Amino acid sequence: xxxxxxxxxxxxxxxxxxxxxxxxxxxxxxxxxxxxxxxxxxxxxxxxxxxxxxxxxxxxxxxxxxxxxxxxxxxxxxxxxxxxxxxxxxxxxxxxxxxxxxxxxxxxxxxxxxxxxxxxxxxxxxxxxxxxxxxxxxxxxxxxxxxxxxxxxxxxxxxxxxxxxxxxxxxxxxxxxxxxxxxxxxxxxxxxxxxxxxxxxxxxxxxxxxxxxxxxxxxxxxxxxxxxxxxxxxxxxxxxxxxxxxxxxxxxxxxxxxxxxxxxxxxxxxxxxxxxxxxxxxxxx
Amino acid sequence: xxxxxxxxxxxxxxxxxxxxxxxxxxxxxxxxxxxxxxxxxxxxxxxxxxxxxxxxxxxxxxxxxxxxxxxxxxxxxxxxxxxxxxxxxxxxxxxxxxxxxxxxxxxxxxxxxxxxxxxxxxxxxxxxxxxxxxxxxxxxxxxxxxxxxxxxxxxxxxxxxxxxxxxxxxxxxxxxxxxxxxxxxxxxxxxxxxxxxxxxxxxxxxxxxxxxxxxxxxxxxxxxxxxxxxxxxxxxxxxxxxxxxxxxxxxxxxxxxxxxxxxxxxxxxxxxxxxxxxxxxxxxxxxxxxxxxxxxxxxxxxxxxxxxxxxxxxxxxxxxxxxxxxxxxxxxxxxxxxxxxxxxxxxxxxxxxxxxxxxxxxxxxxxxxxxxxxxxxxxxxxxxxxxxxxxxxxxxxxxxxxxxxxxxxxxxxxxxxxxxxxxxxxxxxxxxxxxxxxxxxxxxxxxxxxxxxxxxxxxxxxxxxxxxxxxxxxxxxxxxxxxxxxxxxxxxxxxxxxxxxxxxxxxxxxxxxxxxxxxxxxxxxxxxxxxxxxxxxxxxxxxxxxxxxxxxxxxxxxxxxxxxxxxxxxxxxxxx
Ligand SMILES: Nc1ncnc2c1ncn2[C@@H]1O[C@H](COP(=O)(O)OP(=O)(O)O)[C@@H](O)[C@H]1O
Ligand SMILES: [Mg+2]
Numbered sequence: 001x002x003x004x005x006x007x008x009x010x011x012x013x014x015x016x017x018x019x020x021x022x023x024x025x026x027x028x029x030x031x032x033x034x035x036x037x038x039x040x041x042x043x044x045x046x047x048x049x050x051x052x053x054x055x056x057x058x059x060x061x062x063x064x065x066x067x068x069x070x071x072x073x074x075x076x077x078x079x080x081x082x083x084x085x086x087x088x089x090x091x092x093x094x095x096x097x098x099x100x101x102x103x104x105x106x107x108x109x110x111x112x113x114x115x116x117x118x119x120x121x122x123x124x125x126x127x128x129x130x131x132x133x134x135x136x137x138x139x140x141x142x143x144x145x146x147x148x149x150x151x152x153x154x155x156x157x158x159x160x161x162x163x164x165x166x167x168x169x170x171x172x173x174x175x176x177x178x179x180x181x182x183x184x185x186x187x188x189x190x191x192x193x194x195x196x197x198x199x200x201x202x203x204x205x206x207x208x209x210x211x212x213x214x215x216x217x218x219x220x221x222x223x224x225x226x227x228x229x230x231x232x233x234x235x236x237x238x239x240x241x242x243x244x245x246x247x248x249x250x251x252x253x254x255x256x257x258x259x260x261x262x263x264x265x266x267x268x269x270x271x272x273x274x275x276x277x278x279x280x281x282x283x284x285x
Numbered sequence: 286x287x288x289x290x291x292x293x294x295x296x297x298x299x300x301x302x303x304x305x306x307x308x309x310x311x312x313x314x315x316x317x318x319x320x321x322x323x324x325x326x327x328x329x330x331x332x333x334x335x336x337x338x339x340x341x342x343x344x345x346x347x348x349x350x351x352x353x354x355x356x357x358x359x360x361x362x363x364x365x366x367x368x369x370x371x372x373x374x375x376x377x378x379x380x381x382x383x384x385x386x387x388x389x390x391x392x393x394x395x396x397x398x399x400x401x402x403x404x405x406x407x408x409x410x411x412x413x414x415x416x417x418x419x420x421x422x423x424x425x426x427x428x429x430x431x432x433x434x435x436x437x438x439x440x441x442x443x444x445x446x447x448x449x450x451x452x453x454x455x456x457x458x459x460x461x462x463x464x465x466x467x468x469x470x471x472x473x474x475x476x477x478x479x480x481x482x483x484x485x486x487x488x489x490x491x492x493x494x495x496x497x498x499x500x501x502x503x504x505x506x507x508x509x510x511x512x513x514x515x516x517x518x519x520x521x522x523x524x525x526x527x528x529x530x531x532x533x534x535x536x537x538x539x540x541x542x543x544x545x546x547x548x549x550x551x552x553x554x555x556x557x558x559x560x561x562x563x564x565x566x567x568x569x570x571x572x573x574x575x576x577x578x579x580x581x582x583x584x585x586x587x588x589x590x591x592x593x594x595x596x597x598x599x600x601x602x603x604x605x606x607x608x609x610x611x612x613x614x615x616x617x618x619x620x621x622x623x624x625x626x627x628x629x630x631x632x633x634x635x636x637x638x639x640x641x642x643x644x645x646x647x648x649x650x651x652x653x654x655x656x657x658x659x660x661x662x663x664x665x666x667x668x669x670x671x672x673x674x675x676x677x678x679x680x681x682x683x684x685x686x687x688x689x690x691x692x693x694x695x696x697x698x699x700x701x702x703x704x705x706x707x708x709x710x711x712x713x714x715x716x717x718x719x720x721x722x723x724x725x726x727x728x729x730x731x732x733x734x735x736x737x738x739x740x741x742x743x744x745x746x747x748x749x750x751x752x753x754x755x756x757x758x759x760x761x762x763x764x765x766x767x768x769x770x771x772x773x774x775x776x777x778x779x780x781x782x783x784x785x786x787x788x789x790x791x792x793x794x795x796x797x798x799x800x801x802x803x804x805x806x807x808x809x810x811x812x813x814x815x816x817x818x819x820x821x822x823x824x825x826x827x828x829x830x831x832x833x834x835x836x837x838x839x840x841x842x843x844x845x846x847x848x849x850x851x852x853x854x855x856x857x858x859x860x861x
Contacts (some may be wrong), residue, residue: 085737092643119739129730131749132859141748142738179860191734198738 002193024061027248029060029261038202038232039084040112044098046079048087053079055256057098061249064225066233068139068247068264070240072279076256078126081204084234085121086114102202119146122195125206130179130194135171138179140221142198164192166223185216189223196227203227205235209242221246244268247277252276308775318833319546324832327825328591330576330584333411333423336382336556337404338397341369347397348411348423348558348577349384352825362398380652381821385413385421393420394821407577413554414565415572418602420822423556427562431551445573448551452567459544462537465792468765470534472793477527484518492516544600588732595829604783604813605823609830614788615701615781615803616834620770620841622705623712627765630709631716632751632758638717639724640746650723659714661847670707675699675779701789702799703781708772712765719764723757724750753856764844770838773807781805783812806834 005049039061054076058171061067069077086107088094100107107117113259119142130138139158143149149157158175162168167189179190188208205224209217224233224246237243243250244264251261252275260267260276271277291297331350338345355378357365362377362777378399387393414422428435435442492514495502501512551567574587598608634655642648678698689694696702727750735745773781782802789801814820814827 024374030533037669088739090733090736118737123737125730125733125737128732129728129734131731131734132753132856141735145738145744160640177854192733194738214646 004185017063026265028266029062029132032060032062036063038103039062039234040099040101040104040259041083042099042101044080044083044096044100046076046097047095048148049093053256054083057249057253057258058087059258059261060249061232061234064228064230065248066235066246067249067251068243069234069236069251069253070238070243070279071253073238075253077226077253079142079256081123081206081234081236084142084202084204085118085123087118087123089114095140119198120200121202121204122198122200123204124188124191124208127211128184128191130182130187130190134176134179135179135182135190136175139193141194146198147166148162161193161197162190164196164227165189165220167193171178183216185212185219188216188220192220192223192283193229196231202232204236205233207236207238210238217242252279254279290770308845310532310707314733320832320835323825324828324830327829328588328595330413330579330587332407332576333413334382335406335408335411336397336402338401339399339403340366340398342484344403346393346560347382347384348408349382349386350413352383352394355379355383365396372400377810383421383821384558385423386557386563388563390557390559393819400524408682409577410575411577412573412575414555414570416565417569417571419821420602420606420823422555422557422563424557424563425774427554429551432565433552442575445553448567449570450546451724452570453550455544455548456568459541459548462511462541462544462559463546464787465534466537466790467534467541468787469529469535469542469793474527474530474534477523477530479689481518481520484520486581486688488516488518529787574748575651596833598808600784603817604809605817605819605826609806609809609833611805612804612809613833613837614790615785616770616806616837617841618789619705619708619776619803619805620699620766622701623708624762625710626705627673628762631713631761631765632720634713635717635724636746638743639721640750645699655714655717659718660792663772664774664778665780666707666711670703670710670775670779671699674703674706679703698800699780699782699802701780701803702801704776704803707775707779708769711772711775716761719761720754721756721759722751723760726757727753728859728861729773731859745810747795748796753859756849756853756856761844763849766841767838770841771807771834773805773811776805776808781808783808783816787795796855806830806837809833830847 020156037060041061042058042105044054044057044146045052057080069081071077082088083096084102084107084179086124088096096237098106102117102121105112131141133141136158139161140154143154143157159168162171167186170186171190179187182190188211192203192208204241209220221242227233228248233245235243247264250267252259252267252271252273254275260271260273262272266272268280271280286555318769331352333348333350335348336346338347356376359375359377359378362372363369379396380399381394381396383394384390410425412424412426414424426442426445427446430436464756505513512848548568549566552564553567553570554562554564556562574672576584579587595608596613597610599611600609601607608615625854637647638652656722675697679694679698679700681692683695683697731749731753734740735749740748780802782804785804787798789798790796791798810827810830813823817823823832
């Protein structure tokens, strides 16, 4: 390692340090008491047909914190996050071994209602996917499925959800407009509002800002910071600055394996694995 | 530029493709133009010319409309009239004259050669009479007679029109009685007959059951036994109702006879071209007009009223005269029923294939089979419809629910329902294919978005997938309609007739009579054009009917296309 390399790495460290100041007090996730664990993953393996995509993953995701999943493209981040609301059930030929407990209940149990689980574990995808309906109907979609709310309460919930997603001010007069006419950033916040409206306890965000411009990305990050007091958030991101800015905990995945899971401060300032250090310092791009 | 490099440049290819498209457009427009011109010309009140012409057979006087002019070569001329070789000329113009007056001055269409015409004039007083039978009559009015006695204002055109108006009113009254109350009474009488038959069957069944039950019979006294075994049904109430209906019938019949008596009151005398005077009962005359006297405005008014008559009235004279309303009605109703049947069927099949079935070689095989089904000749569907729907399904329905009517079949015979079902079967592949196409255009991200909110698969289908697929579904229905509305061959086997006595919808419960036979424009064209005894008289109607059929298909399509475009605009941007 030559002088220049060392310098540039230090520079990065410094950058990360400044963003990490606030969250540096978080504890080691593996030592948290049980009641602070929201999702408990143990020995989780997943095959797509014959191909192994996740290999023996165990991690405890803390309640009402932001946990980031980082790792190079194709390492299984999406696959893992989609396990938490059983979206992988929809794919032919997927086999899952191991356990995932949500608040102490195994989500693969026979008597778990998948629809109910998904209402509890909301999900936002990489590309905004608003339904071709009005803004209002998009937010009300999940509510109409189960809760038979009277019109006024439905209105209130829609307003509340849009406020939670920091979208109310922009959308107040445009509720009847088609959601397809919104900008990408607005669409993504609308999708978050849609997920929040059904009052989940967990929010899964799979690269929620990767298709957005920097300003919209900033808004999403601010939103995550607001939401974390009410929700357990799991966010996949390939942007390490973002992981450092928004998350309390970070796990690093590589080729389907969980390499390291720790407080974000530790991962970025003091990784215990060489692979983690190589990745965050940019050795694998 | 050399030829080689010109070919290389791709220009010839553009020219070739463009001219192929051009040829198609010319062919379609030419076809439509031919149909439109011929069909629409029929309704124009053409002038009546009076002609004197002379040839080797003698001298003739003729009055009529010139319906066609053509030039023929000398060879053709000689072939048509071999003993007129002494006439000079390389080309000859000949006219087809519609001289009408069938029955007293046949034939009603004749060709004459222009060079044989000696004198030609237009008589202002010439009247065209549209008769209920035997086509038009041409002549001038000589007298109007009421109950045999000539009336004072005998030659008045207005008087004639008034009296024709009166006859029309009477005729409408008669039709109303015939199609309204008499039809209703007949229907009720038939229902009564069926009810009695049902009671008979029930009684026979009761006795047969008792006879099989020897044990019970042996316990009965002789008197009791013979009482129970005697055929005995209560029909007093039916008789009472029947008597009432028959009384009503008698009353209506009396009214009808009265009207017919009134219809016979007036008679006119006309002088036809050859100078003879002919008398015609006014009841036989539907309309009369004086084309040579009409202003252009009057002609236009007459033109549109003729078109209206064509659209709104029943046909007469073995379909060669009058309107096409029953056929129009039958076609539209059948197509609508077909759409109602084919849409859910096709959509559900496509949903299964695309959304539920595990994709693999088996599903692919089904898909190929469905695609190929669209290529099966339509007459095969007709045969299938006849064998399966009518004989098997319809026969079973009759055995189960319409026993009383037997041996006359109710559903075990061609009818509206089977025709619609057969065409639905014929067009279902189109709907399946285009629905499937629509389903593949819906991004998976939206399905996942819905599922991630806790929707079940069915909820996702109904709330997201189906609405978004609706433009494609409609496209399928449009194609299905286009195919079904023009189909004739299978219909001839499963429900279409030359002349249906009643419409499939009327005021008698259950209002829509799926078991009835119906008329259809496509078959009407075939029937009028090829089965009618008077080809020349029928020809314009063939074109007019063809034009109407094309217009209906276009109208049905345009409606569906507008609807489709509106839906598509809503989902544009969300589809792949
Ligand atoms: N539906 C699928 N079928 C088969 N293999 C898949 C499927 N989805 C993802 N994979 C594979 O699983 C691995 C992990 O993918 P993914 O979880 O999408 O990675 P990441 O989100 O980290 O980029 C990749 O090798 C990918 O090719
Ligand atoms: Mg991914």
